[in-house]
Amino acid sequence: MPTFNKELMRATILAHYENPYHKETPQNPGEFMQMHLNSSGCIDDFTLYLKVVNDIVEVGYFDGFGCTISVASTSILLEMIEGMKIDDVLLIIAEYHKMLNNETFDESLLNEAIVFANTMKQPSRIRCATIGWDGVKELILQHQKKEQ
Amino acid sequence: MYDVYKIREDFPVFKNTNTIYLDNAATTYKPQSVINAVTNYLSKETANSGRGDYHDAYLVDKKLDDTRELVKDFIGAKLASEIIFTQGTTMSLNIVAFSFGHHFLHKGDEILLSIAEHASNTLPWFEIAKEVGAEVILMPLSEDGYITPEIVKEHLTPRTKIVAITHVSNVLGYINDVKTIAEVVHANGSLIVVDGAQSVPHLKIDVQDMDIDFLAFSGHKMLAPTGIGVLYGKKALLDVMPPFLSGGGMNLSYTTDCDITFMKVPEKFEAGTLNIEAIYGLHAALTYINELGIENIAKHEYNLKQYALEKLRKLDHIIIYNEDAPTGIITFNVRGVYGQDAATYFNSKNIAVRSGQHCAKLLKHYLNELGTVRASIYLYTTKEDIDAFVEAAKTAEDFLDAYF
Numbered sequence: 001m002p003t004f005n006k007e008l009m010r011a012t013i014l015a016h017y018e019n020p021y022h023k024e025t026p027q028n029p030g031e032f033m034q035m036h037l038n039s040s041g042c043i044d045d046f047t048l049y050l051k052v053v054n055d056i057v058e059v060g061y062f063d064g065f066g067c068t069i070s071v072a073s074t075s076i077l078l079e080m081i082e083g084m085k086i087d088d089v090l091l092i093i094a095e096y097h098k099m100l101n102n103e104t105f106d107e108s109l110l111n112e113a114i115v116f117a118n119t120m121k122q123p124s125r126i127r128c129a130t131i132g133w134d135g136v137k138e139l140i141l142q143h144q145k146k147e148q
Numbered sequence: 149m150y151d152v153y154k155i156r157e158d159f160p161v162f163k164n165t166n167t168i169y170l171d172n173a174a175t176t177y178k179p180q181s182v183i184n185a186v187t188n189y190l191s192k193e194t195a196n197s198g199r200g201d202y203h204d205a206y207l208v209d210k211k212l213d214d215t216r217e218l219v220k221d222f223i224g225a226k227l228a229s230e231i232i233f234t235q236g237t238t239m240s241l242n243i244v245a246f247s248f249g250h251h252f253l254h255k256g257d258e259i260l261l262s263i264a265e266h267a268s269n270t271l272p273w274f275e276i277a278k279e280v281g282a283e284v285i286l287m288p289l290s291e292d293g294y295i296t297p298e299i300v301k302e303h304l305t306p307r308t309k310i311v312a313i314t315h316v317s318n319v320l321g322y323i324n325d326v327k328t329i330a331e332v333v334h335a336n337g338s339l340i341v342v343d344g345a346q347s348v349p350h351l352k353i354d355v356q357d358m359d360i361d362f363l364a365f366s367g368h369k370m371l372a373p374t375g376i377g378v379l380y381g382k383k384a385l386l387d388v389m390p391p392f393l394s395g396g397g398m399n400l401s402y403t404t405d406c407d408i409t410f411m412k413v414p415e416k417f418e419a420g421t422l423n424i425e426a427i428y429g430l431h432a433a434l435t436y437i438n439e440l441g442i443e444n445i446a447k448h449e450y451n452l453k454q455y456a457l458e459k460l461r462k463l464d465h466i467i468i469y470n471e472d473a474p475t476g477i478i479t480f481n482v483r484g485v486y487g488q489d490a491a492t493y494f495n496s497k498n499i500a501v502r503s504g505q506h507c508a509k510l511l512k513h514y515l516n517e518l519g520t521v522r523a524s525i526y527l528y529t530t531k532e533d534i535d536a537f538v539e540a541a542k543t544a545e546d547f548l549d550a551y552f
Contacts, residue, residue, distance in 0.1 A: 006552045013548060042488050043504045043519050065518055067488040068548065118551040122492050 009115040016072035021079040022061040048135040074132025168499045173524035185432035189425045215431040224354030232414040236377035237345040238268040240364030243392040245272035255281035260311040262287045263510040269343040297328040304336040315347035321477030327358040371433035376426035386413040393419040445527045449476035459538040476525030482544040487519040489547045496550035497540040
């Protein structure tokens with residue numbers, strides 16, 4: 001993992017905002033778990049698509065519109081978790097929340113998502129940095145419930 | 149002589165924060181006189197209204213009466229009994245929609261709204277229309293952003309019962325010619341409801357001269373506390389409308405047969421204990437505005453907006469959507485920057501502006517934008533506030549700086 005200085009953080013966020021990963025409706029949306037994401041404080045409005053097979057995230061997509069932080073953070077997450085076990089995904093999401101809450105966290109787990117470490121400088125935007133992450137977590141929990 | 153720096157000394161919030169506050173269309177700061185009025189009620193003459201036999205209760209009732217008189221004069225109403233205290237504009241509009249709607253709207257009737265309406269002047273009408281089988285017709289705006297008498301006329305039909313429109317759009321800041329529109333509406337035998345949330349705090353209002361049937365507005369957008377607003381209605385209409393809420397303070401008597409005799413207006417529409425401390429605050433707020441003169445306030449806001457526009461026009465990356473709107477609302481975007489990102493950037497410079505759709509979610513069809521950023525001025529805004537705003541706007545394309 002590269003060392004993220006401010007310039008690289010900024011460039012990474014912008015790159016994921018301008019060319020977000022899998023920001024489209026999948027061709028076969030019926031095969032995906034789906035969730036509508038929005039927030040009362042802003043006009044972010046996404047649909048999240050997640051396919052989990054044998055407790056592994058096969059692929060995820062999102063579509064809609066939102067601010068730089070919400071688009072980039074969701075993009076980084078969906079790229080990162082492809083092919084990952086759902087338990088590991090939940091672990092990463094938990095660490096990410098610790099970072100945003102200014103608690104001690106395991107940097108090695110977060111990879112590129114570390115670029116949002118500064119979001120707490122604008123606390124009103126923390127919701128933007130977590131909107132996609134909370135959605136993925138919710139869908140994984142729904143999957144686990146169904147499997148049980 | 150309008151001395152904005154002297155005015156600011158009346159507002160303690162300026163001593164306690166460095167925020168450059170340009171979100172006055174959302175809510176306003178409060179002068180010390182309003183704060184004192186609220187604490188005066190809470191610490192000196194606490195009593196409930198309308199049901200006490202003792203001195204302090206008399207003082208409270210008298211303050212309520214005085215405030216009703218003050219509001220009546222402020223908006224040019226004929227009678228104090230036409231002034232109903234509510235929680236705010238939303239409650240006022242809900243009272244009209246449901247109270248009037250339940251008993252006077254029928255299947256097939258039409259309710260005429262514009263796409264510039266705030267959710268509070270849209271959703272209650274959607275709900276009552278669903279309930280009674282009426283139809284909501286949404287008018288577009290003119291090319292330059294107005295609800296014009298011509299557009300209203302085109303959309304009126306023999307089935308139009310109600311026309312509910314905003315006086316000043318909370319997004320665009322244009323002043324609609326409500327007086328002429330009321331003529332057109334009345335000529336069709338329909339009634340007109342006006343959302344005055346963005347006009348009453350900023351413009352001289354005369355409900356009799358405009359001949360409007362209902363007017364709704366909020367105290368907190370004009371120096372008063374939150375949780376107090378007003379519904380004005382012509383007495384003849386209020387008299388025949390059933391109450392919206394029932395309970396204490398609105399009935400004269402009731403029997404074991406569930407037979408209720410209601411009080412007259414305005415009490416008929418004021419069930420339960422009112423937000424009395426906020427009414428004390430509203431009294432002080434109107435007194436404060438009257439002392440400054442609402443026309444002087446309007447002029448101050450207009451001049452400041454022109455001052456801002458002069459500077460903003462020089463910035464190629466700032467897109468302004470309502471340059472010619474004569475009120476203190478500036479609606480804009482930073483080219484290529486999502487509104488919320490821009491607002492966050494302004495926040496990093498201590499400047500409070502608002503992004504999004506501003507609760508007018510149908511207006512995007514007119515603006516062709518998902519969202520905008522809004523800076524709104526009030527009676528205490530200074531040139532220095534505008535300078536700071538423009539200075540931040542200059543570099544707003546680097547919006548990610550907010551995080552670094």
